[in-house]
Amino acid sequence: MNKFVVLQVCALVLISGALGGILVFTPVYDEVRSGIVLVLCLSCLKLEPKSITDFTFVTANNQDHPEFVLENLSHGVVFLHYSGDSCAGCDTMYPVIKELFSIDFGKQDMFHTRVTFENSTIGYIYVNIHHTIHELRDAQPIYDKDHFSGIPMFTIVTLGYDNGNVKPKYTTLYGTLTTYGCSTDAERVVFLQELIRESIVMYNQNKAGYPQN
Amino acid sequence: MKLQIKRLISQIILFFSANLGYPGYPGLKTGFCFPFFYCQACPAATSACPIRSLEHSVSQGSFTWRLFLFPLLIIGFLGMLTGRAVCSWACPIGFLQRGTGRIARKVKKLPIARKLGTHKAEKYFRYTKYGLLIGLVFVTSYLIGFIFTDICPVGFLTGTIPVLILNPGKFVPNYFFPVALVIVVLFLVLIFLVERGWCRYFCPVGALLGPFNKISFLHISVNKERCVHCNVCAYECPMGIDVPNMHRDPECILCGKCVIACPEELITFERRGR
Numbered sequence: 001m002n003k004f005v006v007l008q009v010c011a012l013v014l015i016s017g018a019l020g021g022i023l024v025f026t027p028v029y030d031e032v033r034s035g036i037v038l039v040l041c042l043s044c045l046k047l048e049p050k051s052i053t054d055f056t057f058v059t060a061n062n063q064d065h066p067e068f069v070l071e072n073l074s075h076g077v078v079f080l081h082y083s084g085d086s087c088a089g090c091d092t093m094y095p096v097i098k099e100l101f102s103i104d105f106g107k108q109d110m111f112h113t114r115v116t117f118e119n120s121t122i123g124y125i126y127v128n129i130h131h132t133i134h135e136l137r138d139a140q141p142i143y144d145k146d147h148f149s150g151i152p153m154f155t156i157v158t159l160g161y162d163n164g165n166v167k168p169k170y171t172t173l174y175g176t177l178t179t180y181g182c183s184t185d186a187e188r189v190v191f192l193q194e195l196i197r198e199s200i201v202m203y204n205q206n207k208a209g210y211p212q213n
Numbered sequence: 214m215k216l217q218i219k220r221l222i223s224q225i226i227l228f229f230s231a232n233l234g235y236p237g238y239p240g241l242k243t244g245f246c247f248p249f250f251y252c253q254a255c256p257a258a259t260s261a262c263p264i265r266s267l268e269h270s271v272s273q274g275s276f277t278w279r280l281f282l283f284p285l286l287i288i289g290f291l292g293m294l295t296g297r298a299v300c301s302w303a304c305p306i307g308f309l310q311r312g313t314g315r316i317a318r319k320v321k322k323l324p325i326a327r328k329l330g331t332h333k334a335e336k337y338f339r340y341t342k343y344g345l346l347i348g349l350v351f352v353t354s355y356l357i358g359f360i361f362t363d364i365c366p367v368g369f370l371t372g373t374i375p376v377l378i379l380n381p382g383k384f385v386p387n388y389f390f391p392v393a394l395v396i397v398v399l400f401l402v403l404i405f406l407v408e409r410g411w412c413r414y415f416c417p418v419g420a421l422l423g424p425f426n427k428i429s430f431l432h433i434s435v436n437k438e439r440c441v442h443c444n445v446c447a448y449e450c451p452m453g454i455d456v457p458n459m460h461r462d463p464e465c466i467l468c469g470k471c472v473i474a475c476p477e478e479l480i481t482f483e484r485r486g487r
Contacts, residue, residue, distance in 0.1 A: 005485055008428055012293045019286040028279040033244030036261040036269065037234075037253050044362045045254050046373050046393045047384040086272040086359045088389075130269070146383070179385055 034137050035084070035130045042150035042175050043089035049174040051146040053195060055202070057162050057169050059142045065168045066139045068125070069157055073168055074211065075114065076121030077199045082140055082153040083107065084129045090152045092176045096188045097126075100196075110136070120200045145172040152176070154192075158199035159206035166209030169202065171195070216469045220301065224308040231305060232257035246284040248291045249304035250418040252365070254372030256379055263288060264417055268354040268362060285421070292425025296432055298467035300412055300419055301451075306367055307466070310404050310411060314451055317408035326406070330453060338414055339464065346417040361417075366400035369393045409451045412466065423463035432461055433471065436479040446471035446480055456480065 022028055042049060059065065065073075072078045081097055083090040085108065094107055101124055105111040110133070111126035127136045129151060143155040153174050160169030173180070173195075182188040233241040235257035246263040253261045263284035270281035291299055300307050320326050329335070345361070353360040362368060373393070377384060403410040412419050426432065435446075435457060446456035449470045454462050456471045472480045 008293070008430055008485070011428060012290075012430075015286055015289045015293055018282070019290055022279060022283055022286060026279050028283045029244035031244070031280065032246065032261045032266060032283065033242060036265055037242050037244065037258070040254050041359075041362075043387060043389065044359060044368070045376060045384075046363070046369065046387055046390040047376065048387045049384050050382070085269065085275075086354065088358065088363070089387075091358075148383075176387075178387070 031130075038149060039082075039084065039129050039140060040148075040150045041084055041087035041089065042148065042152070043087055043092075045150070048089075048176065048178050049146065049148045049150065050179045051148075051172070051174055053171050053173065053180070055156075055158065055160060055169045055171045055199070056145065057160060057167050059170075060144045060147060060172075061141050063142050065157070066135065066142065068135065069139065070168065072114075072123035072125070073157060073159070076123055077196065077203050078123040078125065078155075078157040079196070080139070080143060080153075080155040080157065081124070081126045082129060082151050082155075083126065084151045085131075087151055089176050093152045093154075093188070096185050096192070099185070100189050100192050117196060117200070120203070122196065143170060143172050145170070146174070148174050150174060156195060156199045158203045159210050160202055161206055161209070166206045171199075216473055220468065221311075223302045224305075224311065227303040228305045228308055231259055234259040246287050248288050248299050248418075248422075250306050250367050250416055251304075252368040252370075252372035254368060255375055257375070258371075262368070263421070264350055264365075265359075265362060267350055268359050271351055271355040273358060274355060288418070288421050289425065292422050292429060294430055296426040296429035296461075296467055297419065297422045297463070297465060298431060299422060300416075301466040301468035304418075305371070306411060306416070307409075310409050310451075313404045314408045316405050317410070320406050321408065330407075335453075341414045342416055342420040342423075345415060346420040350417055363389045364393050364396050366393070366397040366411075369397040370400070408453070409466070413452055413464070419466075426463045426465055427461050429461075430485050431467065432483055433459070433465055433467060433469075434481050434483040435459060436481075439477065439479050441477065443476065445474045445476060449474040 069078050083094065098104060101115045101117065103113060103115060105126060108128055108131045110131065113124050115122050115124050129137060129140065140153065153172060155170055155172045157168050157170040159166050177188050177191055180191055182191050231247060231251050233239055241259050243260050245260045246266050247260045251258060251262060253265060266280050266284045270277045321330065349361040400411060407413065440457050442457050444457065447454065450456050451468060451470060452464045452466055454464050459465065469482065472482060
């Protein structure tokens with residue numbers, strides 16, 4: 001066997017070994033699947049989704065609301081913010097949300113806080129899809145109301161009355177809200193404030209029928 | 214079975230394999246990276262774009278070694294075995310250019326195209342893809358953001374357009390859309406004017422695969438001692454390579470057209486050795 005073939009075989013063994021090792025010993029497969037394949041950066045698609053802001057009881061994939069949302073819902077409206085790395089739309093919305101709730105956090109953090117919004121408690125949960133845990137990442141398709149599978153995505157979960165039962169009711173917004181007529185940060189803040197006020201009214205109307213922790 | 218028919222079958226099978234991710238049909242979404250250029254934003258895509266994973270790995274001053282190595286190792290593994298054959302036997306964009314190649318071949322006969330094609334600067338222009346890979350994929354992602362993704366014509370063609378077709382009225386263009394539209398039009402003009410124009414000059418995945426031609430097991434071998442330099446092979450080559458003088462050329466996509474074209478049967482596929 002000549003030297004060149006030995007070199008070829010060594011290179012192939014090295015690459016195969018490294019590929020096998022990276023697949024077996026690191027979470028790269030899950031990272032690529034959940035962070036790149038399953039959830040898309042909408043601004044990278046060069047598109048802004050059009051969706052309506054109506055609240056609904058039916059989850060996007062017919063799964064139950066996740067436990068962490070139900071737990072937070074017993075204290076007030078829940079605001080879920082799905083974001084990601086290097087996503088122009090996410091970068092546009094990040095300061096808007098910080099201003100909306102007067103909070104500060106890092107873009108790559110896992111962040112959860114309870115904020116007071118006009119005398120009501122809001123459970124704010126920030127999920128950077130590329131730096132999070134399974135439980136939070138897996139909740140994204142549950143609230144992907146219009147099946148866009150994209151970020152940035154904002155879900156407001158409140159309470160509603162449905163056939164004699166008080167149940168979680170939610171709406172989801174996508175992108176930079178330009179399709180709702182918001183072209184500046186100030187307009188985005190006002191738009192979200194109005195939607196949150198609407199969800200607080202619904203929450204207050206129905207909270208008596210929802211178990212409190 | 215004829216070689217080019219085998220290649221066509223391979224391209225069709227791999228095109229469908231890359232598109233098994235449409236929800237319910239059968240909805241296969243894996244965590245692998247494609248070894249060729251295809252957008253994960255395509256509603257039916259099964260895997261991730263390797264360029265997107267590389268961009269993520271160096272996103273805005275960070276470095277995630279897993280996301281950096283993973284696509285490189287997938288491409289490296291196939292590159293070691295078959296060199297740049299992925300471009301001609303598997304890549305859906307290569308498949309598209311196979312379709313536009315006939316028109317490009319007719320254009321090639323025009324005097325101006327012949328003049329440009331044989332211009333001494335042409336061979337240097339091929340280094341553009343390496344510049345794109347380093348400059349737009351790595352450097353801008355590290356320093357600014359995903360510039361390549363924002364203007365990628367392949368993403369527009371295989372991601373944005375199918376999403377718009379499958380969701381009529383559900384999206385409106387954002388501010389990157391007009392720029393990306395102009396680039397995709399230029400991309401289409403290019404592949405109709407120059408055979409394999411994208412692979413030759415701009416494909417960053419081709420830039421990753423190309424160097425593996427130097428050491429891959431499978432390669433094209435030319436018997437230079439017996440070659441009469443009739444140049445039939447060079448004329449047939451969709452990558453515009455000077456085949457009689459080629460030795461493990463990084464531009465060779467192992468399509469086998471020269472193998473078939475050689476009247477003396479002096480060009481062959483080799484599985485090992487220099």
